[in-house]
Amino acid sequence: MNSTGTLVVLGAGPGLGMSVARRFGAAGYAVGLISRGTDRHDDYLADLGRAGVRAFATAADARDPGQLHRALDETQAALGAVDVLYCGPGADDPAAYPVEILQTQPGDVLEAVAAAVSPAIEATNRLLPAMIRRGAGALVYVTGLSAVVPLPFLGPLAPASAALRTYALTVAEAVAPRGVQAGALVVGGLIERGDIHRLATAAAPNGAYPTLNPDDLADAVWRIAINGEREVIASALPA
Numbered sequence: 001m002n003s004t005g006t007l008v009v010l011g012a013g014p015g016l017g018m019s020v021a022r023r024f025g026a027a028g029y030a031v032g033l034i035s036r037g038t039d040r041h042d043d044y045l046a047d048l049g050r051a052g053v054r055a056f057a058t059a060a061d062a063r064d065p066g067q068l069h070r071a072l073d074e075t076q077a078a079l080g081a082v083d084v085l086y087c088g089p090g091a092d093d094p095a096a097y098p099v100e101i102l103q104t105q106p107g108d109v110l111e112a113v114a115a116a117v118s119p120a121i122e123a124t125n126r127l128l129p130a131m132i133r134r135g136a137g138a139l140v141y142v143t144g145l146s147a148v149v150p151l152p153f154l155g156p157l158a159p160a161s162a163a164l165r166t167y168a169l170t171v172a173e174a175v176a177p178r179g180v181q182a183g184a185l186v187v188g189g190l191i192e193r194g195d196i197h198r199l200a201t202a203a204a205p206n207g208a209y210p211t212l213n214p215d216d217l218a219d220a221v222w223r224i225a226i227n228g229e230r231e232v233i234a235s236a237l238p239a
Contacts (some may be wrong), residue, residue, distance in 0.1 A: 005083030008032040008075050010062060010123055013090050015191040016142070018044060019097075019214035020086050020221050025053030027222075032075035032082070033057040034068075036090075041048065062089045062119035072126050082127050084225045087120045088142035088185075090195065098155040101177030112160035116143070120164060124171065128180065135179035138225035141168035145188030147233050165231075172230050183224035185210065210236035 009017045012033035021031045025048055033044055033055065041057040048055040056078040060071035076082055079173040099108060131137025145151065145163040146158035146194050154161075168184035175182055189210040190196060201209065212234055220232040 004028045004117045006030045006032065006076075006079045007084040007086060008034065008072065008080065008127075010034050010068075010080045010085065010087045010119065011089035012040075012044060012057070012141075013195060014040070015188075015193040015195070016088060016214040016217050017086075017090075018047065019193075020088075021048060021053070021055070022051065023215070023218035023222055025051060025055070029084070030054040031056075032079050034060055034062070034071045034075065036061055037141065047092075048080065049215040063114050065122050068119060068122050069126055072123065079199040081130055083131075083136070084138045084140070085123055085127050086140050086142070086221060086225075087123055089115065089119050093180070098153075098157050100155045101152040101158065102228065105156045108156035109159050112156040113163060116157075116160045117164050117167060120167060128175070131180045132175070132178045137180045138184060139168075139171060139175070140221050141165075142185045142187060142221075143168070145186055145233070145237065147184075147186055148233065149188070149235075149237075169230060181225060181228050183228075183230045183232070185217065185220050185224060186231065186235075187217065188232040188234065210238075212236050221233035 007029045009021050011017050011171050012035040025031050031053055038059045045055050045057055056075055058071045058074050060067035124139060141164055143164040144161040146154045147161035165184045172182035189212045191214050192211050193214055217234055220234055223229045
């Protein structure tokens with residue numbers, strides 16, 4: 001697809017979300033930011049503005065379809081039709097740790113799916129029909145390494161991550177003949193500058209954490225959206 005248009009970042013945080021915004025903004029995209037709260041929006045918009053990026057920010061709880069639809073509609077009213085959807089909503093509470101898999105209950109999995117998978121489906125259903133009509137567009141879904149590697153300590157996040165990856169790759173297969181690209185970025189490790197990384201390093205400053213550079217991950221998002229890669233697995237964890 002052409003490297004111009006509008007990107008929407010569903011899950012705009014200081015780590016990967018903003019790195020993706022800068023990466024696409026540098027290529028000429030207008031950038032829409034959607035996050036749970038507005039407290040960081042002024043800083044985000046100022047950051048992008050200094051780089052000459054046209055940007056808009058709004059708040060929504062991605063788990064609430066009404067709020068999510070409103071935020072997507074506001075973004076398109078401000079910036080035009082969305083050409084690239086980046087879907088990476090963060091944890092509701094970055095400090096919370098999941099129960100491990102042997103203690104996981106059905107409700108835990110349903111909650112994880114509601115946070116990670118349902119917003120992706122809602123956003124896709126809202127934006128994809130117009131992409132198909134145009135015969136162009138891209139959908140990028142971010143999920144965790146437990147989608148492909150058994151990580152019992154992540155408990156309910158593992159089946160939710162696997163479900164999102166399967167959804168992403170299945171959508172990719174369905175939309176490819178219609179001119180739309182889709183794929184999954186599978187992330188294993190703490191993303192530098194992100195909220196979880198900040199909390200972990202504050203709690204144990206001398207800890208040895210497997211980390212990933214969000215700018216490198218943003219390049220991977222670009223490869224999926226623009227170059228048509230179906231899946232990129234980026235892991236800092238030991239093999």
